[in-house]
Amino acid sequence: MVTGYHIQELCLMLKILQTNLNPSRKHLLQIEKWLSKEYNSGGHQFYGNWNGIVKSFENQNLITIQYEDLVYGFLTFKLDDYVAHIDICVIHSEQRRKGLGKELLDRSTEYFQSFGILVLELFCVPKSSQSTWKRLGFLDFPEFPHNNRISMFKPIVEYLKPNNPGETKQNKILLWECKGYRKERENPKYQWELQFENDGKTLQKPIIQPAYYKWNLQAIINGEIILEEEIERFPNNNVEHGNFLIIRELIV
CATH class of the missing domain: 3.40.630.30 (Gcn5-related N-acetyltransferase (GNAT))
Incomplete structure (x- = not known):
């Protein structure tokens, strides 16, 4: 037995x-x-x-x-x-x-x-x-x-993976591994090409990226910068912060 x-x-x-x-x-x-x-x-x-x-x-x-x-x-x-x-x-x-x-x-x-x-x-x-x-x-x-x-x-869900920074995209989010005042001296480390649901604000796949809350984030919609700030200063209904940058929707 x-x-x-x-x-x-x-x-x-x-x-x-x-x-x-x-x-x-x-x-x-x-x-x-x-x-x-x-x-x-x-x-x-x-x-x-x-x-x-x-x-x-x-x-x-x-x-x-x-x-x-x-x-x-x-x-x-x-x-x-x-x-x-x-x-x-x-x-x-x-x-x-x-x-x-x-x-x-x-x-x-x-x-x-x-x-x-x-x-x-x-x-x-x-x-x-x-x-x-x-x-x-x-x-x-x-x-x-x-x-x-x-x-x-x-x-543990399907998520939006970053692509190559520098490619021309009309709708995108850029992330620098530095504070905002150093952004001009460094290139963005991550870029996400945005695709929205029919409501125009919910991302088809969420962005999930470990990120320091002082790093600089920039959102570009239709080729224009609509938001640019350190992660912790982004509107709370747009960005979850802590050890992660989690974006499920972008309200502009």
């Missing part, structure tokens, strides 16, 4: 792994047990984040992947408007390199999309996890001032 964690291969084959959006304290204690064991054996130090994991559990910001009542992995997160911040994603040490991390992330992504989330964000801790996240489709942030962490992101 196959029991315990050794039932893993059977679960994957039969597609009967469960995603639990509301794990119980019993599941939380399982997680504590195997994180503590790994910590004491000199493995990954995720147990050092235990207080944060408990807080995520209490805020219902913890998702587990399991077979019946046996937890194989978990993910903690925060939702912020259109961004899901992934804090911790851990698979049981005996079950790694079997695709469970991708399975957990894919199922969690479907859940986030139900809240209108457009993009995932995380910090690579430990730094050695960067290559793993890249395999899962995450991209590196551009360099931000005063930020030494390895930040990564992954859009």
Whole structure:
């Protein structure tokens, strides 16, 4: 009879792994047990984040992947408007390199999309996890001032990708990786060619780009500059800022 964690291969084959959006304290204690064991054996130090994991559990910001009542992995997160911040994603040490991390992330992504989330964000801790996240489709942030962490992101909807700055477009948005007063000495780093829905303001695909809030942004409609300002000073109904430039509509 196959029991315990050794039932893993059977679960994957039969597609009967469960995603639990509301794990119980019993599941939380399982997680504590195997994180503590790994910590004491000199493995990954995720147990050092235990207080944060408990807080995520209490805020219902913890998702587990399991077979019946046996937890194989978990993910903690925060939702912020259109961004899901992934804090911790851990698979049981005996079950790694079997695709469970991708399975957990894919199922969690479907859940986030139900809240209108457009993009995932995380910090690579430990730094050695960067290559793993890249395999899962995450991209590196551009360099931000005063930020030494390895930040990564992954859009989870179809989005408008930048094209080559300098091409002549009647409707476009330009972004400089600098403040407005330095714009004349540098070339724009990103350009998006805009295509609107029938209402003339909603973009057919949203712009999703990590961006420092002091960077300069310029909107051109019908060949004329209609808005030009640092991201944080753009009208709030046009631009969501923070670690991302997210534009879904342009009201002029």
